Amino acid sequence: MKKLFTDVAIIGGGGAGLRAAIAAKEKIPSLKVMLLSKKPLGVGGTTAIACSDRMAFHATLPYTLLEKDNWRHHAMDIYRIGGEVSDYNLAEILAKESADALEYLLSLSVPFARTKDGKIDQFLTDGSIYPRACYVGPETAVEIHRALLRRFKSLDIDLHENAMLYDFIVKENRVVAAKFVNTTTDEPFCVFAKSFVLATGGAGRLFKRNVFPSEMMGDGYAAALRAGAELVNLEFMQIGICHPHILFASSGSMFRSLPRVVDENGEEFLTKYLSPDDVNRLTELQFKKGAHWPVSYESPTKVIDLAVYAHLEKGHRVFLDFTKNPSYFSPESVPEEILKWSEKVDTKLFALPTPYERLLKINPAVVEWLRERHIDLSKEPLEVQNALQHFQGGVKINERAQTSLKGLYAAGECAGGQHGANRPGGNSLLDTQVFGKIAGENAALEAQNTHISDFQVEEERITGQIPATEARNRIMELVSRHGFLVRFDDELRKALDELERLEAKGIAKDEKGLAFLLETRNMLAVARAILTAELIRSESRGPHLKFETFNPPVMKFVPRKDEWNKYIVLRLVDGQLKHEIREPVRPREEER
Missing domain, CATH: 3.50.50.60 (FAD/NAD(P)-binding domain)
Structure with missing residues (x-):
């Protein structure tokens, strides 16, 4: 070699x-x-x-709120919003x-947006208490x-x-x-x-x-x-509402402008999958979806993601339509807390006649960015799906x-x-x-302080029964079906059993060659690790949604549990995937 x-x-x-x-x-x-x-x-x-509509770079600057020890608030946001299953010392760093x-990126001439007084402009993004999100635009x-x-x-x-x-x-x-x-x-x-x-x-x-x-x-x-x-x-794994083809995350400003969420027939379908209480506050949920863009168990907006998922699973396509207001929307239905937010843009934001005009007011850059890609939101809907x-x-x-x-x-x-x-x-x-x-x-x-090694390395001799293309398709099907947005223990066990049988039979090189084979072998190893971790965590937390029942509007979650304020560490030992449930590095007492 x-x-x-x-x-x-x-x-x-x-x-x-x-x-x-x-x-x-x-x-x-x-x-x-x-x-x-x-x-x-x-x-x-x-x-x-x-x-994305406004791709962000999170930073605590000297003038970022709160100005005294503001980095501590940033670190605690990372840790607490992360569900206390990460290492606080890394959040501090x-x-x-x-x-x-x-500052280093600025020295390389990255054109971050600035305010009129020359400071780096920062906005409030999902999962934060204070505005820290710096940006260039959709292509930050x-x-x-x-x-x-x-x-x-x-x-x-x-x-x-x-x-x-x-x-x-x-x-x-x-x-x-x-x-x-x-x-x-x-x-x-x-x-x-x-x-x-x-x-x-x-x-x-x-x-x-x-x-x-x-x-x-x-x-x-x-x-x-x-x-x-x-x-x-x-x-x-963060899962959000995204365009299926242009790798575009349809997040904050897209939902805050309150577009219609429709299918290929132009039907507003969300209400079919939501409880009466959620239907009554759908304007609020849809607006807050902009601040809770990735699906999260802790956010009430998760029902929108799950309604989109359920409709897609029935064979429909889903779109955001900015040309008309949702049937359930009226300016009078906008809660007071949202009206207060709107004052940062315009006190009469929700009196504008269409979601398109609201989006143009909130984030004109994304409207132009999409138009450059031949998507005119004033005339046509934007296709979306749940995407990792x-x-x-x-x-x-x-x-x-x-x-x-x-x-x-x-x-x-x-x-x-x-x-x-x-x-x-x-x-x-x-x-x-x-x-x-x-x-x-x-x-x-x-x-x-290290010496380099040098020795002979043999080329790979990989043998197996399942052609790589067939194996890859099966791996992707199992992970996408059972390990994506809606997770059940029984289905995860069955998927893992099938992956283990696939590994036992081995993957064979086919007409797509050695690189394809080796990549498929990598995919199999990662798929087993992901599904194993999902099965072990017997609760819902963040984007890990574990269900007892999923038949919208009936959605019975396995609840979040305090005893799971820990993380799962996986390691391969003698060819066997082993796990350890471990305490993360916690904040010091004075930090809490």
């Missing part, structure tokens, strides 16, 4: 990977740094293509380092990626594109090498390094409904798991972004422990920059 050598190997070309590579090179310029990306830079990676992370993430890419190209960093990770080589609990396959040539190769940073993103493409780039199959999770690393919080949008968990890290294996760091969406069940909006982009920098710098420091 072909061998490559470097001091620091960064695996992943999104926001976290680029930040880690830049940080490693800036920390110790004499080191050889290599970045390996599954797709060409700018084509793959969630940060490079993610869009995110909050404390957020201003410096934003894209602008950040472009700026990082410019800086990356200015440095002497080796780049290998079309490189898919599929395994690590571990010696005495240290990662010494990583196995890759070229996705265009099917040629396997091995990278030897003194330290590694894993920044491969989430596994959203395991699910049929998602807003992830096509390459996000969970390669980093799978390789780390097989190497012996710990994974945490895999049952928590972000993995909250991943490979468990500590304050130094180090995993449970020596020589292996992780950052961004593939890392775990820094987020809980829920996540304040904008903290995922922040996470890529804060822990991307920490991972890159610490990997560089470790590489200074």
Whole structure:
């Protein structure tokens, strides 16, 4: 097998990977740094293509409310809104380092919006108490990626594109090498390094409904798991209302403008799936959906997500129609607390005749952004569906972004422990920059004091009975059907049994080649880990919705339980998936 050598190997070309590579090179310029990306830079990676009506970067700045110790409120938001199932020490790092992370991006000319007095403009986003969300517009993430890419190209960093990770080589609990396959040539190769940073993103493409780039199959999770690393919080995945094709999260301002939610026949169907009490307060629920965009057990707005899901499951399509008001809406029906909010835009916002005109007042940038993509909200509806949008968990890290294996760091969406069940909006982009920098710098420091390994590596000999295409389709069907928005214990057990039978039979290479086979093997490993975590957590919390009955409007949840204020850590031991229920790092008494 072909061998490559470097001091620091960064695996992943999104926001976290680029930040880690830049940080490693800036920390110790004499080191050889290599970045390996599954797709060409700018084509793959969630940060490079993610869009929403107002994509946010969460930051506590010197003038962010409350001005005294304001970072403490940010850290506590992350921890409490996360359901107390994340590590508070990591939340503190995110909050404390957020201003410096934003300042670095400003130094790279990211054009964050400013107020008239020159300060960075900040708005209140889902899951926050105080306004901290900085933004460029619908393409905030894209602008950040472009700026990082410019800086990356200015440095002497080796780049290998079309490189898919599929395994690590571990010696005495240290990662010494990583196995890759070229996705265009099917040629396997091995990278030897003194330290590694894993920044491969989430596994959203395991699910049929998602807003992830096509390459996000969970390669980093799978390789780390097989190497012996710990994974945490895999049952928590953010699911929101998104466009099915343009990878667009239809969040805050879209729902606050109160469009009609209709199907392909133009029928307003929500009331069919809601209780009488929820129907009576539907205007309020729909508006608040903008502040509670990812589905969450703790939010009453979850019934809107579940109504959309139930209607889609019956074979319908779903749209947001901004040309007319919902039948249940009238300006008089808007609650006082919402009218107070509207004063931030216009005291007569809800007197405007259509949702389109309200959206134009609240967020004109998204109207123009969609028009540029040939979607004119003044004339046509926007198609939406429930879609997986972000993995909250991943490979468990500590304050130094180090995993449970020596020589292996992780950052961004593939890392775990820094987020809980829920996540304040904008903290995922922040996470890529804060822990991307920490991972890159610490990997560089470790590489200074580590010797590189060199030994022969055999090529893979994988045999099995099930063709890779057939196996992949079955994996995706099982995960999408049983591990997505509506979860039942009995169905999860059956799905896991089938995955175990599939693994026992093995996956065979078919006409799609070696890279496809190895990627499918990764998908199987991650699918088993996700469904296992979902089965173990016997409660509802955040986006993890466990049901006793789901027949809307009858929705009987397994309730949230205080004894589950813990997280589930998964590890592969002698080929068997083992779990440990562990106490997260809690706030100090004086922080509570």
